[in-house]
Amino acid sequence: MRRVWYIAKRNPLIFPALIIILFWLLAAVVGPSRMAFSYTAMDMDHQMTAPGMGGHFMGTDSLGRDIWSRIVFGSRSILTIALLTSLFSSLAGVVLGFTAGYFGGRIDALFLRAMDIMMAVPPLVLSMVVLGVLGNSNILTLTLIVSIAYTPATARVARGALLSCKNIEYVDAARLRGESHLYIMFREILPNTIGPIIVEVTARFAYSIMMVASLGFLGVGLQPPTPDWGMMVIENKTIIKAAPWAVLYPSLAIASLVIAISLFSDFLSKVVIRDQ
Amino acid sequence: MTFFRPFLKRLGGMAITLVAMSILIFLLVELMPGDAAQRVLGQSATPQAVAALRESMGLNDPVWVRYGRWASGMLRGDLGTSLYMRGVPIASIFWRKVGNSLVLAMLALLFYVPLSIVFGVLAGVKAGKLTDSIISFFGLATMALPEFVSGIILMTVFAVKLAWFPITSVIPIGESVWNNLDILILPALSITFVMFGYVSRMQRSSMISVMNSDYIRSAVLKGMPMRKVIFRHALKNALLPTITIIGMNMGWLFGGLIVVETLFGFPGLGSLTMSAVKTQDTPLIEVCALFITAVFVVSTAITDLLYGFLNPRIRYPGGS
């Protein structure tokens, strides 16, 4: 704990980052119920109203919908998807990467080849093509596809973490008392690799937000009127001159959340990985 | 012969990856819901028309026959014809767009590689100091911003407010991208933003780990001046992982191109892929996805070879 505090003091940016993350988490959990406007409510007397007018804290879009409500509600879907995605891909990655790295040999070679193949398509392209071909996406398909797209990367991290422990003698010691593979993988090795894996999960979290936002921007994300931050940006790009807030605030929301999580992940890696 | 062996081995690996990937892409796209012939003709088409088109498109053949036909076409350089624009050979659109994207990618590389290496090295050497904190935060922030956010910021500042560069990257008819290099700047900068953070952070950490190594200690304790230590002893080793990262991320770069090209309306591979996806032009999707894969595979292979070439430990396998 003292160490954490010491590192935190030398990386003071972690404090605003934590505040931002907490803010968005809070927004996602209790925010929507406390909004003055529903995220779909059309206030036709206030179309493209500047921030502050008509009780619209961040202004409205072309349909008179409250930007602030939409951003707050949007935090819910983006955080849900990103959280699930990072958890799923990490879970799948750990299982795959551990199995391959642990058994080595042909299984590993096959795994590496498969991962090579999977990683040959950038995750964004993969998700875009699949979502595009599927045509319509919802939280479930989006989560599933982004998770799959990210699994190879996390599997590699997990495999690397396992390999760094696999040849340490305590694993041999466990073998020599006849432990099962599962026990060795998950009881002996996993606790010692949890550091880099947690760092990976948080980094993946930031990437997932970027990915979901980018997919929304490309128009293959969630369906309107669900307020997807990336979609809000592209939706309102037309009125960037008339109502810049409609583009600016969602962009800021994405930027603040992703940067905060990246800072947090960076900080975590400094805490967890003991060097320097 | 021994010199070529890693090369040949790589080539084999590449081929396997590409074949596997092509099968995957083909199956993924072809087995998706929806009938291509129906898609061509629209919902109101008569069943006879659809059947006739199915036959003429060869859609009634088993899937492996179709794959074989498609793959052998690819090998012969025949990219097939667009589904959406009937009768238009994909090759007639595709290579031009690829060329444009490559120019864009190269320009982005030209921007971000030297920038991120210089700043990464600087941050690494000054690790823990203010310079490092500033560079690191800037790197993290730019890396964390999705391309379209940084792109919109750049667009608002440089195109809308200052009007230094065009907002959209359209090439006038009859001209090539080379006469219109100004349209490349903002898209290239957007890519630079993202890649800068990534590469400079890599460079920083590899610089730090090299600076902490025994041989740097040797160099310092040999009385080498700091300049020599950094540029002669450290940089050469610290660049190796960076080069790998840059090469490995060529694929990512192309992923980023989709967003950036869409944002700026740049007529490249990214916007082509995007429009192929939007119009569900399956043959075009397949070609685009396969090409992006190939870029990744080839650049990875080149990186590997380059890495081997730059790293004496691989170039001259050990004597002991």
Add this chain to the structure above:
Amino acid sequence: MKKKLYLLLAAGLVLLLALSGCSKSTRASQSKTIRIAEQVPNLITPGVWDGQAFSLDSSIYEYLVDIDTEGKLVPALATSWETTDGKVWTIKLREGVKFHDGSDFDSEDVKFTIMRTQDPTVGHLKAQDFSVVDSVDTPDKHTVVINLKEVRPTFIYQMTDYNMAILSSSYDYAKFGETKPMGTGPFKLDKLTPKESAKLVRNKNYWDKGYPLADELLIYFVPDIDASVEMLEAGKVDIVPQVTPLIRQRLEKAEGFKVVSPYQEQRFISMAADRKPFDDNRVRLALKYAMDPEILAKACQGTLNTDIFYNETPIMNSLAQYRPLPSRGHDIEKAKSLLAQAGYPKGLSVELYYASDHPYSPALAQTVKELAEPAGFDIQLKGYPRDVYLSQYWMNAPLSITGWGGRIDPSVLLNLAFTSKGPWNESHIKDQEVDQIITKILKEVDDSARQQLYDRLQEVFYERGTLINVQVPYLVAMKDTLEDYRQPITMLPQLKYAHFKDVK
């Protein structure tokens, strides 16, 4: 090593500056060149595709008849047309017209164009419309006699439809249609970069002497409407068709541009009558009661009955055939009780399909969802790119929003979309009375009798129809120095007249 790095960096910076320096050379638009940013990146293989790159299509191809600025039929490739009984149509063709490949235009080409609609391998979109044609005779090179199976007094209007461009009988459309389109139009294709741009040059052999006024047409296919408008603002193009009302607002504030509305378009909010839940008229009525025309107008960035119109029939408010019916009023309670009567006391869930990149459609879709919600409709929005929507989901959706262009005579549209056998019957309406009325309208020669039929038809739709018709202005943004941009209700721009202010 260090020096090299700095050198590289410096070189990069110099390059950047050099590039930014040369960026100012925006090529001054040649006054005889008109540049258009089209959003649809494709051509039309005539008759097959329902894409809408009209500026390209209508500049290369021509039709038998045109529509003038007053909305009247005027001769084009046909010089005259007459029928005695509405069954046999004799059409005289213009002489001395040449296709772009140099071949002569004659009656064989007209016959080819008409008979092609019945070719099953083509999958022609006008197949049903033209199934009424019994035979086409070509007594000489410049006369065509069309024999119909039944009386069709409005038959000649069918020849104005954008799918009915006159094609050369000696040209292989299956093979070259998309790559080398060829017609008799005022411009011919010079260079085509699919998905990117097309360059059209003046057809020197054009029959209408003095036209076209422009030397060149440069058409860019820019899928993103915002990008197109930015090009217009940056002076890189002169015309951007199909802009959104938000863009109109934006351009109205800027100097040097104008936004014109050559005609009204329709947005049909169609309810499929052959499946749950809209098979029950009470549910259809419930949705209608839930609508608030004023809100819909505002969502379309306009004002009701000024530039946005609303009714529940297939007849546009602006047409002579339109008959005003009492306003239904926004009545949520009524809507709820109707739903309850129909067996949905707890409301219902339904999917609404629409083209997400079509002007007005996304806003309409979201507003419909929002308006219908209090009545108990839980509407899931399913937006797709226009082409995907049209080719895959349109015609098979329980609830959909589709853009419909006007037809010079409503009967053409009625026959297409509201008879039980209509090829574009998107709402799957199978109403005997509607079928009978439309058949009668098609055959009725007497104007007042026909209007009575129209009146009854609109009443039927008001009672138990399957659509809500929101009419919105079709908007074209352009430089304010551009004049004579003509685009009649057929949606086909007549760019041969377009020119810049001082240039002729």
Add this chain to the structure above:
Amino acid sequence: MTSKPLLDIHNLNVVYETPSGSIVAIRDLSLELRANEAMGIIGESGCGKSTLSYAILDYLPPNARRSGSIMFNGDDLLLKTEKEMQNYRGDRIAMVYQNPYSALNPSLTIGEQLDEVTRVHRGFPRTQAREESIKALKDLSLGEAEGIVRRYPHQVSGGIQQRICIAMALLCQPDIMILDEPTTALDVTTEASILDIIGELKERHRMSLIYISHDIGVVNKISDRIAVMYRGEVVELGPQEELFDHPRHPYTRALINCMPRAGVKKETTRLNTIPGYVTRRSADERGCPFASRCEKRNAVCEEIYGLREIESGHLAACDRAYADDVSEKKAAIPLVPKAKSPAGAGATGGWSGTKDSSAAADAGGFGTVGPDTATTPLIRLEKVYKYYRNRKRTVRALDGIDAKIEKHDVLGVVGESGCGKSTMGHLVAGLLAPTKGNIYFEGKDISATWQRRSGDTIRDIQLVFQNPGRSLNPSFSVEQILDRPIKKMLKIRSRRERRAMVIDLLKKVDLGEEYLSRPSTRLSGGEKQRIAVARAFVTSPRLIVCDEPTSALDVSVQASVLNLLGELQEQSHTSYLFISHDLNVVNYISDHILVMYLGRVCEYGLRDEVVNPPYHPYTEALLSSAPDVNPSHKQKPIRLEGAPPDPSARIVGCPFAGRCHKKIDDLCDTTPPPLKRLSETHYIFCHLSEDHLKGSAHL
């Protein structure tokens, strides 16, 4: 004090600022180094030896603060700027350190790295610099110097790399050369030849040396004077012989006495140990740094202390330095001599005061195996081969060896790195399976890995690993580590029962109950290895494979672990397969010794037979290379030429032929050496006659 000191360190302090407060790395240290003098510095790890060397060259991490003075030729190095220091480093003061492989830049050729020294310091042009470099390499008898300069570091062997490092240090004819554990990473035979070269160069170049090592034997060989460091201070300083013959500071004595030496055997002697371990020192700590571990401490230790001169030039920092109550060296505790036989009378053995083994037997701990007089050996290896194949080559780690381990017996296996001794251990333990050949456990074939061994076999053969830090799972507590094998292998369900056993095990390895909940990461190296040993004894195995169990430990800790192992073996009648590169350690603990070279057996016999003539030429070379604490043993060592041959090459004759100082020309190269039985228990693989072998007594 004849000449003016070349380097005069006065009251040097080095303090690190860390998250958990200031840590003193060096406190009030004063030292003088005269011209052409070799100063040895010894001490356990963490005593500030390396910090001292880096402090001299001003190469310390940013959080370190120096104070005091370091006068070099009249200039205070502490006052020099970074730029000025560059003129000293590599030119006047050169340094060589532990790992030559990582000390050379992998991406520059050896020549480039050598040349730049003279180019920077002397301003030599390229060609002249290259000539100098080649000359320096030749100086170190690196024959093919012209070829070496064009190679990259990874293309030459470790021994040559270290010679290159030394050559690099010598390029500018420095006044002082600092050697920080330069041979620790090398094999004994290589180490011996490097030490020879260093000594020779020192004389030739009239340099001064500072030689830092944890290995008393090594320092002993090379130094004129020796400083003993402990926790950042010099606790004793004196001429080499004086210091070894009459050590004054309790720490020095303890350090010397805890080294196993020739002639010290487990039957007769228990190694001296130092309780506790080296701890960090905070800034406010006062008094004798060794006080907390010193058996003779008293109230004074914590107040007055400081170096004082005992005899001319011999200083010690202990007020008890004159005291007679502190026993001198060779104070190892003698044991009651005891008949050494497999059928030793009763299992109650062990030294006086050890616990009753019956309690352990009840708890399923140690000593359940009774004496056994059967003649079948416990383990027999028959023509065992182990090849590691990859696409490029086949490494013959074991090339057909025969060996056996008797019941209740310790077989020591020695050999240089790469000789296959660890492979042999892993084969027996079941981590690997032989490529060819069989391993029998009491006549039962067990030549398979753990996966295919029976539960009984797994229980009967246990392994103690080299590095206790790695063999204990860092995320487990001590109790978890010991509890698991009890549960898994002894199938004991009751938690309470298991806990009682764990506590009992801890007691066996002299650790208290308070260790139960301690995470394994918060144990010292010695404690960790005790836990590892305890774990190996959980199942009362018949055989424990000890794979270099003490080589990662400091000497003081090594002694206590060796004692423990000896004690437990005595109690439990377990057999050990004890693998070590350190002949002294093997000599101490073993009953039989097996000498290996390049995957083959050279010599086997009872311990005393092996370490005394006649012996195999390789054994002879090993023995003569092994550094000994006893300074009177300044024998003329046998220096092996060249490096061991490539383990993937197929060798027809004697694998040692290429380096053998007694090689019979053709015969050794072409014919495999025959087995020569020298006694019933002792045999050798060599072409030489028994007489010839006998006549080679060097010791």
